[in-house]
Amino acid sequence: MKPVKVGICGLGTVGSGTFNVLKRNEDEISRRAGQRIIVAQVGARRENPNCDTSGIDVTSDIFAVATNPEIDIVIELIGGYDVARKLVLTAIENGKHVVTANKALIAVHGNEIFEAAQKNNVMVAFEASVAGGIPIIKAIREGLAANQINWLAGIINGTGNFIMTEMRDKGRDFADVLAEAQALGYAEADPTFDVEGIDAAHKLTILASLAFGIPLQFEKAYTEGISQITQDDVKFAEELGYRIKHLGISRRTPDGVELRVHPTLIPKQLLLANVEGVMNAVMVDGDAVGQTLYYGAGAGAEPTASAVVADVVDVVRTLSLENGNRVPHLAFQPSALSDLPVLPAEEIETAYYLRIHAIERPGVLAHITKIFGDSGINIEAIIQKETTAEQVPVIILTQRVKERVMNDAIAQIESLDDILGKITRIRVEQLKD
Amino acid sequence: MKPVKVGICGLGTVGSGTFNVLKRNEDEISRRAGQRIIVAQVGARRENPNCDTSGIDVTSDIFAVATNPEIDIVIELIGGYDVARKLVLTAIENGKHVVTANKALIAVHGNEIFEAAQKNNVMVAFEASVAGGIPIIKAIREGLAANQINWLAGIINGTGNFIMTEMRDKGRDFADVLAEAQALGYAEADPTFDVEGIDAAHKLTILASLAFGIPLQFEKAYTEGISQITQDDVKFAEELGYRIKHLGISRRTPDGVELRVHPTLIPKQLLLANVEGVMNAVMVDGDAVGQTLYYGAGAGAEPTASAVVADVVDVVRTLSLENGNRVPHLAFQPSALSDLPVLPAEEIETAYYLRIHAIERPGVLAHITKIFGDSGINIEAIIQKETTAEQVPVIILTQRVKERVMNDAIAQIESLDDILGKITRIRVEQLKD
Incomplete structure (x- = not known):
């Protein structure tokens, strides 16, 4: 299937982000869209040091992109009202589908633009115009x-x-x-x-x-x-x-x-x-x-680009509608599913919260921490409450480690004379990156 | 344009919710989908007191729905693995599009079902299978x-x-x-x-x-x-x-x-x-x-129904794809936009937080509250701090009232001798219903 050609107008923050995401995730995106999507032309008054446009046709005339017969989808990222309006209407009249991140344009000139799109039988998508990357x-x-x-x-x-x-x-x-x-x-x-x-x-x-x-x-x-x-x-x-x-x-x-x-x-x-x-x-x-x-x-370069590129994928999926399934069931095209394996539980890496019941006796903490040290498990925090009882709960928060390694350390600790019963373990996730 | 006919299999919690949402929001949904969507048949072993199926063809044989030549979309809401699998595969083989809320079915038999759908050129949608109404x-x-x-x-x-x-x-x-x-x-x-x-x-x-x-x-x-x-x-x-x-x-x-x-x-x-x-x-x-x-x-009847019906609309929008715009720009079909007016600011109703600077003098609070009382504005809370200064901030939280009424009350309060400067007002919303 021949690739879909997009032209990007504007190479500021969002323009460079869009350029970079389309390039970096090209394979992943084409597995989802069912067709390759390539940047065929860029219209921008100046280059942006954040993206490498070598090998790409860069023109300072954005209207050349809107009228370029090679281009299927024009991405409007210049911002503002008047020139953007003219650019988008020109692209529509030239039979291009349009993707824009321009909220001012849509809020003020949207009714006119949508009518033109309807008349010319093209799509105009604007997910990026509201709340950046949130769909x-x-x-x-x-x-x-x-x-x-x-x-x-x-x-x-x-x-x-x-x-x-x-x-x-x-x-x-x-x-x-x-x-x-x-x-x-x-x-x-x-x-x-x-x-x-x-x-x-x-x-x-x-x-x-x-x-x-x-x-x-x-x-x-x-x-x-x-x-x-x-x-x-x-x-x-x-x-x-x-x-x-x-x-x-x-x-x-x-x-x-x-x-x-x-x-x-x-x-x-x-x-x-x-x-x-x-x-x-x-x-x-x-x-x-x-x-x-x-x-x-x-906001931001890549979060906004995420929405711009999702719109491009939407347009491509609708264009390539051959059977009823516009969007593939599992997000990626059936022929492009990956054989990346699902990992067995032992290979999963997380941090751990452990609740250990120990007999209140000198040295018990040293025994526990030695086993962790020998296993290469780093400890993040320990809580040991003062108690009058013979039995004390020791709470340990560890850093990330493979489950296999933790299983082994827990078995060793449970076999210590000072330890009572089974150790309770709950996984810990920061959900940061 | 002739209406799209759906058949609902299963009339339990989600089935009755789906039935009711399709009926209650019929107009709104057809304004979005571009076609009327009607429930043409229900397959269920028993009626559900939560929905009124009078005038609808109700059969106890769900497979009769899956093979009914009148039906365009089969909605599978019976749950479970085996019968559901057979029902969905039968519908697919009969050229029906399928919408399901059944996570067990998709997680376990999804690969087989999607392959059959691909082969028979029909859509299978399952938004409701994960996290209820969240898309x-x-x-x-x-x-x-x-x-x-x-x-x-x-x-x-x-x-x-x-x-x-x-x-x-x-x-x-x-x-x-x-x-x-x-x-x-x-x-x-x-x-x-x-x-x-x-x-x-x-x-x-x-x-x-x-x-x-x-x-x-x-x-x-x-x-x-x-x-x-x-x-x-x-x-x-x-x-x-x-x-x-x-x-x-x-x-x-x-x-x-x-x-x-x-x-x-x-x-x-x-x-x-x-x-x-x-x-x-x-x-x-x-x-x-x-x-x-x-x-x-x-979970729940209507939140899950929200996702089921969204899938139905997705299928209908793809079916009725005549030009590039599968989904209308403004969510509703251009010919179905409403002339519901945007209200002027004075007609907006909210609760208010007011910060009033008053001279510390007996009776000032009585003056303020009388004006509110006369205007029909109910007070939710008042904070008046003890102070040694001559000037005290009085904070008032009101119940909901039209902006017009509040403007008038504020003008009256600002004209009191005991009040210094302008009153600060910030709107309050519970965002509950």
């Missing part, structure tokens, strides 16, 4: 298609959430955290879009249309920023059992749809209240499913 | 298609999580909580499938295949139950900064894939550690996207 558009548009959506509420601007998190965690002031966010590159030099809620309103406008089946109406969104929140508010909220988050909320009422972005007190035990730093999350309440939540990185 | 299969199979998945970890059995939550929250013992879960109907009379991790292993087997592109290999999953966990373990874990959760974990290593279900200590600040009661959640770590999390109800 929230797919979740609402497809995964929750059975539901009357009642409302949704999301942390959909990472900069704003970073500021609110720092204000609460470290008692810092708004202006101080904003300055740091700008220095770290989270916030733009002009932070208005982020802290005044305009960026969030773009994204909320899109989510509300998907949830309630209404045309995009960004101009009707109510926005309020976080610059007026003080340390006092953060502390009083906490005292009342709440946390302040900058949320986009859309709710269906009998009279119409609420569309609003503002700082919001939410109960602090909610998962949404515990979404920290630059992370994003969206809660959706549907009449059948109840409440669901979607969490992940809302 | 986790769609997220991994489509939403994260750009990534090399590194690992995934999930709370994918609600009964087990309910038991672990109660043990930690209320200091109760395993046996005691299990008995309650059985009385509440969360746990089966034979709780082995839930508490020994077999149900979770079925689901994990499916997720691992989707993530890593390997055939289904349930027989190689390692499972360990939660019946051995004691109160001591729960407390020591807490002391070490961890929580014990019954997780399904699958990880890709250079040598193979780990596939394991067991009690696990995880850091207590993780969102996954804060998933309580019968709720489910799955964390997925991909090389591009980083970590994402998907949360929602993992």
